Amino acid sequence: xxxxxxxxxxxxxxxxxxxxxxxxxxxxxxxxxxxxxxxxxxxxxxxxxxxxxxxxxxxxxxxxxxxxxxxxxxxxxxxxxxxxxxxxxxxxxxxxxxxxxxxxxxxxxxxxxxxxxxxxxxxxxxxxxxxxxxxxxxxxxxxxxxxxxxxxxxxxxxxxxxxxxxxxxxxxxxxxxxxxxxxxxxxxxxxxxxxxxxxxxxxxxxxxxxxxxxxxxxxxxxxxxxxxxxxxxxxxxxxxxxxxxxxxxxxxxxxxxxxxxxxxxxxxxxxxxxxxxxxxxxxxxxxxxxxxxxxxxxxxxxxxxxxxxxxxxxxxxxxxxxxxxxxxxxxxxxxxxxxxxxxxxxxxxxxxxxxxxxxxxxxxxxxxxxxxxxxxxxxxxxxxxxxxxxxxxxxxxxxxxxxxxxxxxxxxxxxxxxxxxxxxxxxxxxxxxxxxxxxxx
Ligand code: XUL
Ligand code: CO
Numbered sequence: 001x002x003x004x005x006x007x008x009x010x011x012x013x014x015x016x017x018x019x020x021x022x023x024x025x026x027x028x029x030x031x032x033x034x035x036x037x038x039x040x041x042x043x044x045x046x047x048x049x050x051x052x053x054x055x056x057x058x059x060x061x062x063x064x065x066x067x068x069x070x071x072x073x074x075x076x077x078x079x080x081x082x083x084x085x086x087x088x089x090x091x092x093x094x095x096x097x098x099x100x101x102x103x104x105x106x107x108x109x110x111x112x113x114x115x116x117x118x119x120x121x122x123x124x125x126x127x128x129x130x131x132x133x134x135x136x137x138x139x140x141x142x143x144x145x146x147x148x149x150x151x152x153x154x155x156x157x158x159x160x161x162x163x164x165x166x167x168x169x170x171x172x173x174x175x176x177x178x179x180x181x182x183x184x185x186x187x188x189x190x191x192x193x194x195x196x197x198x199x200x201x202x203x204x205x206x207x208x209x210x211x212x213x214x215x216x217x218x219x220x221x222x223x224x225x226x227x228x229x230x231x232x233x234x235x236x237x238x239x240x241x242x243x244x245x246x247x248x249x250x251x252x253x254x255x256x257x258x259x260x261x262x263x264x265x266x267x268x269x270x271x272x273x274x275x276x277x278x279x280x281x282x283x284x285x286x287x288x289x290x291x292x293x294x295x296x297x298x299x300x301x302x303x304x305x306x307x308x309x310x311x312x313x314x315x316x317x318x319x320x321x322x323x324x325x326x327x328x329x330x331x332x333x334x335x336x337x338x339x340x341x342x343x344x345x346x347x348x349x350x351x352x353x354x355x356x357x358x359x360x361x362x363x364x365x366x367x368x369x370x371x372x373x374x375x376x377x378x379x380x381x382x383x384x385x386x387x388x389x390x391x392x393x394x395x396x397x398x399x400x401x402x403x404x405x406x407x408x409x410x411x412x413x414x415x416x417x418x419x420x421x422x423x424x425x426x427x428x429x430x431x432x433x434x435x436x437x438x439x440x441x
Contacts (some may be wrong), residue, residue, distance in 0.1 A: 009073050009090040010354055015097050016362060027355070029362060032369035033101055038376050039331055041165040043369055046330075048340025050102035050143040050363075051095050052301075053109035055086050055314065056357060061349035068373065069349050084111035084127050092134045098361055102141050104191070104342045106148035107178045113152065117170070117313070121177050122401055128181045135185065141338050143189060144235065144271075145182030147174045150195025151241070160217035161197045161210035161248065168213060169339050172220065179225050182232075189299060189338055190225065191271055192218065193237040198244035211248055215262030233338040234264070235271035235298045238287070240280040242312050251280040252290040259296070269298030269337055273344055274326075275305040275312050292333035299339020316345045316360040316367075322439055323371035324378075333376050341368060371440075375441045384436050 018036075019028035060068030060075075074090035077083040088110070095103055107113075107120075110127045114120040135141065149159035149171045157163055159171035166397055182190050199205040222234060236259065239252045249255045252270055259268045270291040277287040291297040306313045317323060330336070343364050347356045378384045390418035394400045399416055402408050 007086065007089050008093060008095055009075075009086075010097060010358070012357060013097060013355060013358060016099055016358065019037035021325075024334075026359060027362070029369070030363040030366050032362075038372055039379075041335070043372065044101065046335060046372060047365070048102055048143060048336070049098075049100040049365055049368075049370055050104050050340050050342040051091065051098070051100055051361070052139055052342055052344045053087075053091060053103060055344065055346040056094065056108050056361075057091055057347050061352075062351060064348075070085040070352050073131075073354075075187050080112045080114070080127055081123065083132055084123070088130055088134060089125065092138055092140060094357070095140050096138050098358070098365075098366075100361075101139070102143035102340055102342075104142070104144050104146070104344075106146050107174060107181065107212070108148050108151070110132070110181075111196060124177055124181055128184050131185055142182065142185045142187040143342060144191045145178055145185070145187045146193065147178035147190040148195075149174055154288055155196055158196045158198070158210070158244075159194075160214045161194075162208070163210075165392065168217065172217065175217075175221050179221065179228070179230065183225065183230050187232060189232045189235055190221075190230070191235045191299075192221075193239065193271075194247055194249045196244055198241075200245050202246075211258070214248065215258070215264075219262065222264065226267075233298055234268045235339065236268060237271040237273060237276070237301065238275040239273065239312075242279065242334070250294075251277070251282060252287045252294075256290070256294045256296060265296075269296040269339075271299040271301055271339060271342075272297070273301035273303065274317065275303050275314060276301075278305040279310070279312060283325070284322060285329050288326055288329040288333075296332055296337075298337050300336065300341045301344035302341050302345070302368065303345035314345050314402060316343065316347070316364045318363055318367050320367055320370050320374070321437070323367050324374040324437060324441065327368070327371045327375035328378065331372070331379060359403065374437070374440045378437060382436050382440060384433065387433065387436075391426075391428075 017028055018033040019025055019030065022029045023030060026188065032043060034042060036043050038046065057072065057074065060072065064070040074086040075083060077086055077278040091103060106123060109125045114123055139276065149155050154167055154170060160168055162168050164189050179190060236249055236255045238249045238251050238255045239247050241247055252272060255270055272287045272291055274284040277284045288297060302317050303314045304317050304319060306315065343361055345360065345364060347360045395404050
């Protein structure tokens, strides 16, 4: 695709194309072929890959032991609006060269926060107008917007859960402005990640009030957006901890309970992030399955953690086996509802070449594509589905289907058990399932 920006930042890098697994070209897809149809949809439609503004364009590699290592050519201007426009040019150049269709942002990824709310809002309006033109020229769409209600020190005690109403109101203003921006840009969804919505110590925390306040706050946001004509879905992004000791949106099951408790189930679904699942001591596929069971599998933040150190390292996905298990859940549950796959991942601090950003996203897209192909082949061609059917075949028998239909009482179970005797031992065959998955990789 032709270059959309005013300036070219990724010089010497062309459009990333599908070349197949035999290709030695590091700047080509080996498995992600956007037009290839898998299980009735193109790969492009299955994934709706998105670039995360914050990691890809704002994160320069700082860590607790040292400053950033990366000098991004779109971050040189001293005027904040010029810098933001350069960043937007870099964003759209990157997204179109990758052949991705979407992006995601926090309000202050787009442009630096000013010293008053009114000035910040003005800056965001200027950027929204600029991004609108770039979207129209390129066909790139906004997968979701969100508000950063966790970085500014005013949010050190939380945003919607803050013990000080004035901070809650400030977060409300920020969410209103971020919703306005998302709606103006035809954003397909809006995300709430509860950055500091949790506690550091229960001793100084009124948990019930804080959770009720988040419930009230999200209902206000939903009502406001619907009044403005927003048709998209709201996503809660579960994460158990970091930066707080305990976050209220701990995992998928906790967040689903929250959504139902506060009457948000018609408007809210979940955005499941791989590394957040790991931090909650779950697998990614577990979190996807929990969300899917509730009809709330909305979107995915793709990345991976580190098995040895347990931090939220936000590395790019590269584990085909695990991603294949996740894609089994995705295919069997009918896919993502409204969302897509956002690469909420960052290149390592010592990956300092601009091309590393491309290599990382190519690897991530190829991991998902390869995993999708594996999962599709396992479902379509292997004994996997048959084995699963057989495992639950007893619920197709006369008595078993009566049980499913709610026709049996506890006394009926008693009578069945008494007449049947000791149940047969039936192997779970886990190793066979694992071998089948391996065989298709
Ligand atoms: C933080 C995280 C966020 C959300 C959006 O761990 O994942 O970037 O995705 O606020
Ligand atoms: Co995320």
